[in-house]
Structure formats: C-alpha cells, structure tokens
Amino acid sequence: MSTENVEFELTEEQRLVRSTAKDFAEKEVLPLARKVDHEHYFPKELIPKLSALGFLGVFVPEEFGGAELDFVSYSVIVEELARVCASTSVIVSAHNSLCIWPILNHASDEQKKRYLPKLASGESLGCFALSEPSTGSDAAAQTCMSKKEGDTWVINGVKNWVTNGPEADVCILFTMENPEEKHKGINAFIVDLKTTKGVSIGKKEDKLGICGSPTSSITFDNVELSNDQLLGTPGLGFKIAMSTLDGGRIGIASQAVGIARAALEDSLQYARERKAFGKPIGQHQSIQNHLADMSCSIDAARLMALSASRRKDAKLPYTRAAAQAKLFASEASVQCALKGIQIHGGYGYVREFNVERYLRDAKITEIYEGTSEIQRLVIASQLLKE
Template sequence: MNFDLDESHRIIRATAQRFARNVIAPRAYELATSAEVPYDLIAKMGELGFMGIPFAPEYGGGGGDWVSLHLVIEAISRADMGLGTLIDVTTSVVTQEIDRFGTEAQKQKWLPDLCAGKTIGAFALTEPHSGSDAGALKTRAVFEDGEWVLNGRKQFITNVALDNCPLVVVAARAEIEGQDRIVTFIAPKSSPGFIVGRSYHKIAFASGATNELVFENCRLGADSLLGDPRRGFAQHLSVLETGRISIAAACVGGAQACLDHALAYARERVQFGKPIFEFQATQFKLSDMAVKIEMARTLYLKAAWLKDQGRPHTFEAASAKLYASEILEQCASEAVQIFGGNGLMEDYPVAGIYRASKIMQIVEGTSEVQRLIIGRLLAAGKES
C-alpha cells in the first residue's frame, strides 16, 4: 500500500497551492463579504488548466486524473471554498456529465471552452418541492414540432446568473416510450423561455451567485437531449457521486485553513504572560483538528483514487462527504473559540469559514442523505 503522491500530483498540487496563497488568499475578505463575482480569478484558474484536468486533450482537457482535480479543489478551498465549489459544479458535475454521456457533437460544442475555463456550467436539479427527494421533481418536457418544450421552476442554482455561464444541465420529467421518466437536457441560456430568476442571499459565499431558474415554454432543439432518456436520473446520480468527493475536498481545504489560522494566532496571542499555544487546552483543540483533517483527506483521496481505477466508490464518496463536511464545522467552531472575540469579527477569515461550514453539510446531498446511502449499502452487505 503506497500513500505517496506521484510527481504529477505533487506538481499540480504545488501549483494550486501557490496560486491560492499568492493570488486568492489576499482577497479572502473581499470574496467572503462582497457580491462581486471574481471573474478574473475564474479566468486565471482556467488558464492554469484547473478546470479540465481529468478530461481528454482532444476536448481541451489536461489528460489527468480525478485525484489531481481533487488536490486542486482542496488547495483552492484553503483560500476560498466558494471557488473550490465552483470547480465542483463546473468540472465534477456539468463537464463530466457531458463528457460521459454526450454525443460527439455535444462534446465538440461545449467541452473545449468548459475545460479551458472560458465558460462555466450550471446544474439544475433542485426544485421548490424536491430537495433531498430529487426524484420528486416536477419540471416537465414535452416533445412537439421537433423541439423539446420545458416548463417548471428550479431553485438554488449555482453559477447560472454568471456572465461566463452559457449553459445549464437540466433534469425534467418526460414521457419516454410510454413511461414517465427523468430526462436530462443541455439548455443554452439563450433559449427562448429560459428565465434567470431572483438571486438568493446566502449566509456565506457572497461572491458565488445562486439563483432561481424558470422555464416558461422554453424551447430546446431535439439535439439538446443529453444521454439515454431512459437513464437520465441515473446519469445525475453518477456525477453527483463525484460531486460528493469534490465537496469533501473543499471541506478539507476549509478545515485546513481553520487549523492554519488558529495555529498562527495561538502562537502570537499572549494571555497570562505566555502565548495561548502553550496552554494544554489550546494544544488539544489544535491536535484534534489536525487528526480529523488528516482522516478526511485520506477518505476523499481514496474515493478519488477508486474512481480513477474504475472501481465502485459509492460508499467511499458518501463517507468522505459526510465526514469532511461535519469535521469542517467542528474545526471552524474550535478555530473561532481559539480566536475568542476576534473569531466573531469579519476581519478574521475563520468567521466566514464557520458560516460556510453549514452550507457544506447541505450541498451535494445532506449529511442525512449520506447516512441513508451508507445505511443502504450496509443493509446490502457492503464490506470495507
């Protein structure tokens, strides 16, 4: 058993760490508190090749693997988790679904710019009445006069309002071969009847746009259908499995940032005549944080490695997402405690990470959903 990263992994991780430290981190306060979208940072991540790592060079990808992508997501999230989750939505979910299930024409049309970071994607599954119960969605597609016509409403859609987002991968119900099925479409934002609705104001990720999406007789070409119409829901579940690994990596990045900031502060902050790091209570908090982070990192790397090997990884992806998102909240809470009153101030990054930690327990499947997945695997005889 070899836990060493190979040279290509070390190079891409070091590149992402330098970019995060030198370019993103100095703007952490701005990203946490301003609604201004950092288009320049997104473009630079694309120029560095971060968005297309696991895809074939013929489509503009880097020809790398999923371990590399997730090392990048962790490194970026160490400076700003919002940008880490942007890579999740665009690369792990949208680009992957088009790459795996799209026609050659769809791949040639969309993948080069997505892989280059010139454009980003959005993923529309959640609706007002279907969150964790994704199969209960009501948006409907009807095929008429050689086109698909969509009607319905989506909510909490990340990226859709951004200027550099030209497409959304959409789930809708349609009658296929006499049966009601969940079908997947590539919906260009320029389509008639495609309406980007109100913006949501979240407790964190201020610079990450999240919007309502409305389809009012939205007309899509016959070639907008993505993948097998009989297996649209299964397609979504398969890419969301990767999304869980990506969120786990982002959580590890955020948790590591909490440890970094708390450790530096504990060495500098003097109380009762000595740095608070010298108090055993503080060292215990920091030690527990370090152990939890290492465990979460190992979980997401194992899940990504299994994906690269083409092996089942449902259990590992759900476990990584569940554990990493919950230890993020724990590490953020301990970091705020170490900072004391300063930890409640926006001037210190741990305050923003603490707020964001709750979001990470909900996106890409709540902690409760992950436990349901794990429970079902155990009931079916899943063994480690």
C-alpha cells in the same frame, strides 16, 4: 501547515498539481478572498487564469483543450482553492464535476465537440440544475416538465439553488417526462442558458456563506429544445444525476478539508502569538487539545477524499466511499471552524479575522450535493447491498 501526511500517497504529477494549485491559490485567489466574501463578489478575473492552468477542464481530454488529469488531482486542486477561498473552489467544482463530468460520460461526440472546448477554456461556465423550490433531497419528485412535441422538447418549470446560475452559459438540466415512472421518467438536457428563448435567471441568493459563489433559480417558460440537446437517452436523467453527484461529493469533501485546514492554520498562528496568563495560549492544554483534534480530523477527512478519488480513478465502485468522505469531511470542517473561533476567543467572532468566514463557508458542505442525513441513507443502503 504541512500536508506531508498524505504527500507520500501522491504521484509526482499529483504533487506538482498540488504545488501549482497552492501557489496559484496563495498568489491570485487569496488577495481577493475577503472582497469575494464581504461584497458577495463573483471573481470573474480569475476565470482566464483558472483556465490557463487547466483548472476549468480538469478531466477534459487534451483533444478538447482540457488538462486530462485524474480525480485525485481534482481533489487536490479543490482543497487548495478552498483553503484560501471556498467560493472560488465551489465555482470550479460545480463547473468541473457537475457540468463537465456528465457531458464527458453521457454526451454524443457532437455534443462533446460543441461544449467541451468552450467549457475547458473558460469561454463558457457550467452549472447543474436538479433541485427545485419544492424538492431537493427527493430528487425523483421533479416537477419541471419536458414534453415531446414532434421533434421538439418543450420545457416548463423552475429550478432552484443553481450554483453558478447567474453567470453560467451551459446548464445540465433535469426534467420529468413521465411522473408515473418516477425516477425512470426523468430526462437530462444540455441547455445554452444565454441564448435559449424562455429561460430566465432569478435574483442572486443572499447567502450565509460561500458568498461569492453565485446561486439563483432558473425558470423555463415554454422553452423549446431540439433532440440533440438531450443528454443520454430518454429516462436516463436520474441515473446521470446520481452518478454525477457521486463524483461531486468527493469535490465537496475536498472543499470541506480545505476550509478546515484554513481554520487550523489560522488557529496555530494565533495560538503562538496570543498570550494569556503569562504564556502563549498554545501552551495551555485545552487549546492544544483543540489543535490536535482538528489536525486528526483534517488528515482523516483528506485521506477519505483521496481514497474515494482513487477508487473513482481505478473504476472501482465509489458511491459509499464518496458519501462517507463528504459526510465525515463536512462535519469535521464545521467542527474545526467552531474550534477555530473558540481558539480566537472574542476575535473569532468578528469579521476582522477570517475564522468566522470558515464557519459560514463550512456549513454549506453539510447541505449541498446531498445533506448529511441523505449521505447516511446512501452509506447504509450501500452497506446493506454490499
């Protein structure tokens, strides 16, 4: 399917990024996609290939070994990966936007030198641990505690639903230091998961979709961190988390667009081939209506994601644009996947075809990095402030 409707919006470099990502996705990621889903397989063989293209250090400056691309390029890469394998796209997006982005924006020069080259080269995989078993949307109600004892921070508590958790080396961790100060009492740390004593990774969650994206809890039992593992200053954690999620949400919007596009592409092919009542089902107006609605919502969602990316690149406020893009694209993605199943009839309901996977993969985009209900709260509160 053509992406022409938005190509004119992209610079020459961004168009090159799109064709490179599309090519890579089709040649290297697509052949693994069914195994990734059916066997809940983490596609580790893709890590060196993704890093060779710069996709594991999309915004990392060249001096640290990254691709130093803009956020529009990042959106384009995530969309192309999600079109063939949503699990791979979220492994990449959690690493780039949830782990690398806060390091780029809040870490000291020493911390950047220590972490960015390994993250950009794929030697280290990143993750982000904000949610807990008893709190997700209400991120200020953190119970994982950090207590300063002399020069050491002592961490105790459990984080939940950590994307990349079972495979990750570097974690952006959020903890509560002063509960009475609520969101102002939260700290952020950079933690080396595999070498820090007292860190244990929970079992891999058995999920509905994005089955190859590994998710787990992480427990911190009297974990001792030095002061140079604090990210930013004490009390800045909540701001770091919220600003990181603003960018992350654009990536989720692009992920949702990629999944929806896959649903439309498969449906178009099926509508041309499958015959009913003596003609291809694509000749029946009801099927045409589904296809037309899918195409409109995909193009609208993509434009919203790219527009939010462009605002971010231009250093304009983008909290509302990002929340709107995520809300619209994730709901459009679920609707497109449902329509895709409907167009495939009975074949849409079995695993022989990929459309049932698109629905399972699309659903998570309405939940993580802020549910649709939370996006509506963010959008309305921004509108009332503006």
